[in-house]
Amino acid sequence: MMNNHAPLLLFSTFDALELGVLILNGKGEIALWNRWLVKASGRNSDGLIGLPLSIAFPELKNTRVEQAVKLAIEKDQSSFLSQCLNRAPFNLFRLHNNDEVPLRMQQQIQITPLRQFDNEQFCLIQIQDVTASVIREQILQERAAELHRFAYQDGLTGIPNRRYYEEKLAEEWRRAIRQKHPLSVLMIDIDFFKRYNDQLGHQQGDTCLQEIAKALQAALRRPTDIIARYGGEEFIVLLPATPMAGCITIAEQLLDAVRELERPHPDSPHHIATVSIGCATSTPNRDAEASVLIQEADLALYFAKQHGRNQLRDSQS
Ligand SMILES: Nc1nc2c(ncn2[C@@H]2O[C@H](COP(=O)(O)OP(=O)(O)OP(=O)(O)O)[C@@H](O)[C@H]2O)c(=O)[nH]1
Numbered sequence: 001m002m003n004n005h006a007p008l009l010l011f012s013t014f015d016a017l018e019l020g021v022l023i024l025n026g027k028g029e030i031a032l033w034n035r036w037l038v039k040a041s042g043r044n045s046d047g048l049i050g051l052p053l054s055i056a057f058p059e060l061k062n063t064r065v066e067q068a069v070k071l072a073i074e075k076d077q078s079s080f081l082s083q084c085l086n087r088a089p090f091n092l093f094r095l096h097n098n099d100e101v102p103l104r105m106q107q108q109i110q111i112t113p114l115r116q117f118d119n120e121q122f123c124l125i126q127i128q129d130v131t132a133s134v135i136r137e138q139i140l141q142e143r144a145a146e147l148h149r150f151a152y153q154d155g156l157t158g159i160p161n162r163r164y165y166e167e168k169l170a171e172e173w174r175r176a177i178r179q180k181h182p183l184s185v186l187m188i189d190i191d192f193f194k195r196y197n198d199q200l201g202h203q204q205g206d207t208c209l210q211e212i213a214k215a216l217q218a219a220l221r222r223p224t225d226i227i228a229r230y231g232g233e234e235f236i237v238l239l240p241a242t243p244m245a246g247c248i249t250i251a252e253q254l255l256d257a258v259r260e261l262e263r264p265h266p267d268s269p270h271h272i273a274t275v276s277i278g279c280a281t282s283t284p285n286r287d288a289e290a291s292v293l294i295q296e297a298d299l300a301l302y303f304a305k306q307h308g309r310n311q312l313r314d315s316q317s
Helices: 006-016 035-041 064-075 131-152 162-179 193-200 202-219 244-259 290-306
Strands: 020-024 030-033 079-081 107-115 121-129 183-190 226-231 234-240 275-282 312-314
Touching: 006 035, 020 035, 064 079, 064 107, 064 121, 131 162, 162 183, 162 226, 162 234, 162 290, 183 193, 183 202, 183 244, 183 290, 193 202, 202 226, 202 234, 202 244, 234 244, 244 275, 244 312, 275 290, 290 312
Parallel strands: 275 312
Antiparallel strands: 020 030, 020 121, 079 107, 107 121, 183 234, 183 275, 226 234
């Protein structure tokens, strides 16, 4: 339905649209653009008419927008450029931005070929401001990461917690069965920690736990090795694809890492904070259970404590 007012109405609609509209002629020159785009680009409304797109918007040179325009004009093909891959191709800023510093607009762009009556090919570019949804998405991602941290990180030491460790143990146990690799576990316990707390106070005790966790974590070099806080003053280390000999070498390095802290312990025969370590290794199979490995490491730890602490014991000795 058209009446006499139709062209005028179309024009004011074009200018009232809450999205950017840009029409290029067959040579890729700007034929028309709407008020939304004038405002968002902060440019003079007439100055750009007749200019090639990449002269008017130099930031588009060699971008996917330029390629998509070529495809529309030469091959009659439409393109959709989502904000995931092309966050902000045009140099545009938020129109309803309350911030003092103008915020670069995140854009979703649709490029469509337009064939006219005289057979000249035109190209329609529609630009949508998706900044709000990009920001929302970022916030959601940050919250998800935070929730993940809360669920799997120990609050005091910042290293993974027991829940994380248990999930990893089940995962690594299955992997070791598939790959027929040995899997080792170290159970680590701080020596005379009750006395430490009693002598120096709980706060010092917490700091000591934090320092030891940091030292143990730093001493592990392979990205696949996992340390977690297992309980109060107990840590556990999972060493995938590691036989007993390797497991003992690492346990020795961990003993040294804690000794090298030289953290004074007023009520220990060693005079500094030390740990005891129980080592266990298994080549997992479908008939065995991962919990047996933990029990063996626990028993080895018990023997390390019995034999004077500040040392390692393995489940075979
Ligand atoms: N400061 C502090 N102390 C903790 C924390 N978790 C556990 N503990 C303390 O660690 C101590 C562990 O004591 P025990 O299990 O008797 O072991 P121990 O004194 O280290 O003796 P051995 O293990 O035999 O060398 C207890 O006093 C707990 O209160 C914590 O998060 N912070």
